[in-house]
Amino acid sequence: MHVRFDLKIAGRDVCVRLERLDDGFVAAWVDDRRIEASFAAVTKNVLYLTAGPGSQKVCLERTPEGTYVNVKGATWLVRDAHAADAGRPRRKGGAPLQREVTPPMPSVVVSVLVEEGQEVEQGQGVVVVSAMKMETTLYAPYAGVVKKIRCSAGEKVMPGTVLVEIERTGREQER
Amino acid sequence: MHVRFDLKIAGRDVCVRLERLDDGFVAAWVDDRRIEASFAAVTKNVLYLTAGPGSQKVCLERTPEGTYVNVKGATWLVRDAHAADAGRPRRKGGAPLQREVTPPMPSVVVSVLVEEGQEVEQGQGVVVVSAMKMETTLYAPYAGVVKKIRCSAGEKVMPGTVLVEIERTGREQER
């Protein structure tokens, strides 16, 4: 009897198959790697895990977003690979690749730089938002015409909310 | 509508009647004292309570024995007055007044000083137990005859367990 977890960690899919889970002992496959380990659930948030030559304290907290795991100061968010949204690809040093005008974090709108009906270039600034003393300009992801402005200065906005709808005028839009 | 709690705190019975418990506000009678206070349940273990001119952080943890409460470094055990055992009277600087030969804390039996059938005086040492590097002698609570010895050296024993049964030979025993 196996129990299988399809997890998503740091953008990578990891499959964990538990073969045995006795009191204090686990035998598992993590992808193609065989791991046998002893463990103790010290508190509801702390697991003490001995795998191979070393032991480590692992802190865990389950949330609706997934399980947070901390080992040696580094925090990982472990999600169910099926439930997790595919995840936006991220570039180091750059904002997530956006296809919509939406804030990267909960923010307050500082100013809207465009008007409805206005034509915009790809990369043109359309909205300025502010979070934690830092202003960020959101850019048009493609050239087009501003169809609808869905926010106003002073408003609190969340990631995922489209602040400005832009109708694409580039080649892809032609049918 | 009132909700009433009969509590036992530091050996004293305290009756708390809550008259109102809104989000963040409480009005209550504690015995004959009227208290109105605001509060916030900051975490499941921390209550922030403002009563009168000052505020305090209160730590609480519920256990089967009762609710532990900590204010300014002092811990209190708050029990349901009905469920709580009457509580042994305690004297400062002395062991609890015992009517039976039972250890005051979880201990290991070091030695049994009497034998079954032996006559003992009130106050005579009958068992020596050890806990946390400290040895304690348990004494006969009254004069009598040792009827049964219920422990042996090296055994772990708990408070409430009667280690030596003594049949009373004093006047009270005469019918």
Place this chain on the structure above:
Amino acid sequence: MFDTILVANRGEIAVRIMATCREMGIRTVGVYSDVDRHALHVIEADRAVALGGSNPAETYLDIDKIIAAARAEGAQAIHPGYGFLAENAQFARRCEQEGIVFIGPPSDVIRDLGDKTLARRVMHAGGVPVIPGMMEPSSDIRELVQKAEEIGFPVMVKSAKGGGGKGMRVVETPQACAEACEAASRESMNAFGSADIYVEKYLRSPRHVEVQVLADASGKVLHLYERECSIQRRHQKIIEETPSPSLTPPVRRSICEAALAAARAAGYVNAGTVEFLLDEEGGFYFLEVNTRLQVEHPVTEMVTGVDIVRRQIEIAAGMPLDLDQDDIVQRGHAIECRIYAEDPMNSFMPCPGKVVFVQEPKGPGIRVDSCLYPGCTVPMEYDPILAKLVVHAETRDACIQRAMRALREFAVMGVLTPIPFLADVIASEAFRRGETTTDFVDDFIEGWTPDVSGADIVALAAAIHLSLSRERTVDGHVVHTPAEYSPWLSLKGFRP
């Protein structure tokens, strides 16, 4: 001594100030915005006053509300912390008018030192080396370009009133100068209401070294030695240390003397910090005076043994400094790492949210100034600083080792933090060698990626934890899986 102090701030600094107040037997009044209702600085205060609203402007920056709260709660003094109203001369003046003691320098000192060219003139007159450049501001582009040519390129164009990088730009060539001055002047006008700018020499890869000073009302001025604060991202310090690995003993003596001269020239009272830029040849130049408690004050507290907040309160209460310069000795080495809610993988973008778990490091030589608790909210409205890890040890090497241990034992979950990045910076050869210039982070982040070699163990731990749903743990708690995240049935009793 005051019996009640209002702390006009939030976060870790409010908590830290209240700790010293409690030790001094002083009642503390906290203030809070709507989103800070359950913030740690509220829980730690003896009394907390709601300001109403959440924007900084309507809460921690609202002078009328702060003064009213102090009046209502009978506070004789206000500690402004850092940020918000800490360097606002108008607020200090208002306190003076209301008969409430502002724990900081007199309002006119704050005002004078806030005007950048005025501060440069004061320092120059006081014998403090300043960066070569203009001593009077101007909005005349021709004059500005001419001065730039006299100074020699590259130059820095700066707003005379500004701060925070606004209206500030580096000019490398004479050709680009006029346009840069015009733009800077325009930005300065928009941001600060004044077109006045000035030009000074631009130092490449400087180090940022500052000196802590204490001055009492009688004119006694002491320094508490320097702090090296070169490790910055977005012009904001993230790692500070003392002693500075870049000062030779003679330069240390000179820079501390210069700081004393600066404090005297400005008529300074209370705790302040004189900032300098240090060039590659060991020359140093006055940058500005921070007329407040610094974020990084704890490293100085650890190596000098002086409680700076206690001294601030005593000085504000009119007590003399009962120390002499010889009593103040640097002992050992201290490093501070700032723990922000931010994403080092994404340009250090701030990450507000809810902290679901926190475990702070402890043990010998470790101090954590923090506003964290499990379940606390990190609001989007304010600066994202969560905590400061401060470590102290006998030597710089031992201090680096201690900082690495502490960072690896610092668990924050729910919001992103730069903890793994900080650990890698501290462990780097460049940091160990003391090669800390203001370019450090930009250079370091280039080649940095977080270590993901532990992913397998993390996956295994998560799987075990998920499997333990509804099982009792050692501490008698029951682990619950929220219904919306329970892909598997309870594994209670699961055996192979």
Place this chain on the structure above:
Amino acid sequence: MFDTILVANRGEIAVRIMATCREMGIRTVGVYSDVDRHALHVIEADRAVALGGSNPAETYLDIDKIIAAARAEGAQAIHPGYGFLAENAQFARRCEQEGIVFIGPPSDVIRDLGDKTLARRVMHAGGVPVIPGMMEPSSDIRELVQKAEEIGFPVMVKSAKGGGGKGMRVVETPQACAEACEAASRESMNAFGSADIYVEKYLRSPRHVEVQVLADASGKVLHLYERECSIQRRHQKIIEETPSPSLTPPVRRSICEAALAAARAAGYVNAGTVEFLLDEEGGFYFLEVNTRLQVEHPVTEMVTGVDIVRRQIEIAAGMPLDLDQDDIVQRGHAIECRIYAEDPMNSFMPCPGKVVFVQEPKGPGIRVDSCLYPGCTVPMEYDPILAKLVVHAETRDACIQRAMRALREFAVMGVLTPIPFLADVIASEAFRRGETTTDFVDDFIEGWTPDVSGADIVALAAAIHLSLSRERTVDGHVVHTPAEYSPWLSLKGFRP
């Protein structure tokens, strides 16, 4: 340097030693008994070895098992902590034979200093003042009584081999002397297998002052100044501080010199403590040498800035002390409070059990060495020390204020602790005046009762908490009432 050290101890001291090892890049091996399976020192170790069993004799005192664990895990050195095998000459000898480095003095030094009259002779020969009395033990009652009369009553009769109060008694009059000597000799025979006892002058209300020393293998000996450890209950220290409020500068110089002389006379290597009794006239007398790390070593670390555990490891690895006596300066004041699992209302009886909640104080100048976590078990088998609160500040007064703040912020629930008692001692006028003799606790406990004036607020808080059953708290957790303790139905939605 060693790459692996086995820590042959448990509790807070094992955790503290491992912290320094981790900083030095040394792998740590912990050992544990059955009841310590989930103890913090196991969780903190890089590797933990089960010893099997729970009694001290079959676990932390079992030399064969400890040596076998060190061999199995490749440890080149063993740190014994305090207690257990720390002052066991036979264990140190065994390590030497096995080629494992014992982090402590050579076994023959431990043996010599463990023999009380031999230690007295060594010290006397080395010019260290000893308590007037016999330098050779005896079991001849007539000789003992005669010596007692020469010394002058009151006298103390002590076992020559013993410790921990066994075979020790005070004799006030010549009449009682013979009987006391007979009893002491008998007790010594029973407890330590030797009838040899000796007689020395009894000092009334002495202070207990000890000096920390460090000595390297080359013969360099340094002192790290004194600790005042007079606040004791059942001959066990509960509050320690440094500097001692009872030493004048000349006495401090003399006692520290005496400690250096003692260490030299004994051929001491590694960290050790020379204990003295101080009489009311400022005279001091050698008591004994503790040939190990002391429980109270952190107060010395805080005022001198020296990491004593790091120095122990370096010395054991053969490294020289790279410090000179002049480098070691007392700065500020430090106080340690020991947090035991015990009941101050009941003769400080130990209270094993389960800790259901813990929150340790933090902030500037506070260090907590602890083995606590929520849910941890305090077993009955071992010494009941849970944690040490150590505070450091510029002056003794500021340190007292800081200690009071820290104690009031130290929450331990589930086992009894003396925290409220310690807070009242620290706040007392007698303690503030520095009137700390070994009688202090006995005198203070007489008039002490815990403050119960807060009971109403406690009752209200408990009632609110009970009423919040199954309501969501701010941090998103759900508060559950165990079925067995739910006198009231859920109050969800309860409104007046």
